[in-house]
Amino acid sequence: MTPKPVNRELMMEWIVGVFMLVVLLALAYFTIVLGRATFFQRQYPLTVVFEDVMGLRKDDAVVVNGMTIGKIRSLRLQDGLVEVTADLNQPLQLRADHRIVIMATSILGGRQMQIEVGSPDAPLLPENVIPRGRRPYDLMEEAAKVVHEVRQALTTGGISSNAQAVVASLREITERLERGEGTLGRLLSDDTGPYTDLTNMVADLREASRQIREVSEQVARGEGTLGRLLADDSLYREASAIATNLRTVSERLAGGEGTLGKLLSADDSLYRDLSEAAASVKEIAGRMERGEGLLGRLSTDEALYEEARAALQELRAAVDDFRETSPVVSFTTLLFGAF
Numbered sequence: 001m002t003p004k005p006v007n008r009e010l011m012m013e014w015i016v017g018v019f020m021l022v023v024l025l026a027l028a029y030f031t032i033v034l035g036r037a038t039f040f041q042r043q044y045p046l047t048v049v050f051e052d053v054m055g056l057r058k059d060d061a062v063v064v065n066g067m068t069i070g071k072i073r074s075l076r077l078q079d080g081l082v083e084v085t086a087d088l089n090q091p092l093q094l095r096a097d098h099r100i101v102i103m104a105t106s107i108l109g110g111r112q113m114q115i116e117v118g119s120p121d122a123p124l125l126p127e128n129v130i131p132r133g134r135r136p137y138d139l140m141e142e143a144a145k146v147v148h149e150v151r152q153a154l155t156t157g158g159i160s161s162n163a164q165a166v167v168a169s170l171r172e173i174t175e176r177l178e179r180g181e182g183t184l185g186r187l188l189s190d191d192t193g194p195y196t197d198l199t200n201m202v203a204d205l206r207e208a209s210r211q212i213r214e215v216s217e218q219v220a221r222g223e224g225t226l227g228r229l230l231a232d233d234s235l236y237r238e239a240s241a242i243a244t245n246l247r248t249v250s251e252r253l254a255g256g257e258g259t260l261g262k263l264l265s266a267d268d269s270l271y272r273d274l275s276e277a278a279a280s281v282k283e284i285a286g287r288m289e290r291g292e293g294l295l296g297r298l299s300t301d302e303a304l305y306e307e308a309r310a311a312l313q314e315l316r317a318a319v320d321d322f323r324e325t326s327p328v329v330s331f332t333t334l335l336f337g338a339f
Contacts, residue, residue, distance in 0.1 A: 043070075043087040043088065043089070044070075044087070044088040044089070044090065044091045044092070045073070045085060045086070045087060045088070046062075046070070046085070046086045046087075046088055046092065046131075047083060047084070047085050047086075047130055047131075048083075048084045048086070048100050048113070048130070048131050048132070048133045049081050049082070049083055049084075049130055049131070049132050049133065050081065050082045050084060050102065050132075050133040050135075050136075051081060051082070051133075051135055052082070052135055052136060053075065053082045053084060053102055053111075053136070054102050054104070054111060054136040055109060055111055056072060056075065056084065056102050056111045056113065057072065057075075057111065058071075058072050058073065058074065058075065059071050059072060060072045060110075060111050060112055060113065061112045061113070062086045062088060062112070062113045062115065063103075063112050063113070063114050063115070064092065064114075064115045064116075064117070069088050069089050069090055069092075070086050070087050070088035070089055071086065071087055072084060072085075072086050072113065073085045073086055073087045084113065084133070086113065092115065092117060093117065093124055093125075094115075094117055094118060094124070094125040094131055095117055095118025095119060095120075095122035095123065095124060095125060096118065096122045096123050096124070096125055097118040097119055097122045098115070098116060098117055098118040098125060098131060099115075099116040099118070099134065100113065100114070100115050100116070100131055100132075100133040100134065101113075101114055101133060101134045101136060101137075102114070102133065102136040103136070103137075113133075
């Protein structure tokens with residue numbers, strides 16, 4: 001019966017040993033495989049200088065074109081700058097227009113160093129030149145700045161006071177509406193007036209639509225002036241006759257018939273006659289202005305005008321004397337004629 005406890009203890013030791021071996025193998029797996037530890041792979045160091053690393057830490061990833069090619073080995077502060085040394089799995093040939101920046105991997109605070117080697121046309125960066133990284137863009141810092149600027153604008157820019165004034169104005173307007181003040185307040189509070197007006201408006205619209213429907217039905221039946229115009233084709237015949245007459249008149253005018261046609265025709269004899277008549281009238285007017293002829297002398301010579309005026313007055317006096325003596329002469333002629 002004594003060997004049984006010894007075998008049980010030995011079995012327990014074997015179980016514990018196997019468990020520890022499994023734990024060690026698991027630790028090795030997580031360290032080497034999942035941690036991507038490279039004990040025998042060659043490393044290519046890269047040193048970059050930054051003004052600010054934005055919380056970059058040792059063992060953070062180094063990314064090129066979205067692929068991780070190394071880790072951060074050390075960070076050292078020197079002469080106000082941060083000197084970052086990274087171990088790369090493969091060598092990089094940086095160009096003159098390269099771009100190295102620290103990016104945030106998540107909002108929780110993860111960081112990585114992102115490298116853009118540059119364009120193929122740019123010259124290579126000399127080996128003795130330490131590349132310089134750009135200042136990182138911190139999203140949380142920018143958001144904090146924006147919040148600070150908005151808060152400062154609200155407090156010092158008068159936006160808060162303006163907003164309070166607007167809210168007060170809106171409160172006053174709503175209170176006036178509740179009390180039924182103003183046109184809109186009366187519309188909201190008075191249940192009889194606006195409703196009656198709206199009902200009357202609807203009734204008027206209904207009556208207007210009924211009248212329009214009756215008028216359209218009358219027009220469709222040919223009643224009234226408009227209905228007769230639409231139903232009776234006599235108007236069309238009259239309009240057609242008028243159009244025919246107008247076409248005949250236009251053809252006659254185009255043919256040079258009649259007085260108006262002659263005036264519109266290509267024959268310019270009438271135009272020449274009118275021009276000659278106008279020239280004659282112009283010549284007569286010129287002669288009158290120069291005092292030639294009787295009319296010209298009458299229009300320019302004052303003495304002749306006075307003589308003509310005196311002669312007319314004497315003629316008028318003789319006619320008046322003749323009118324006065326004509327009854328006596330007639331009576332004498334009748335008297336002596338009887339003997």
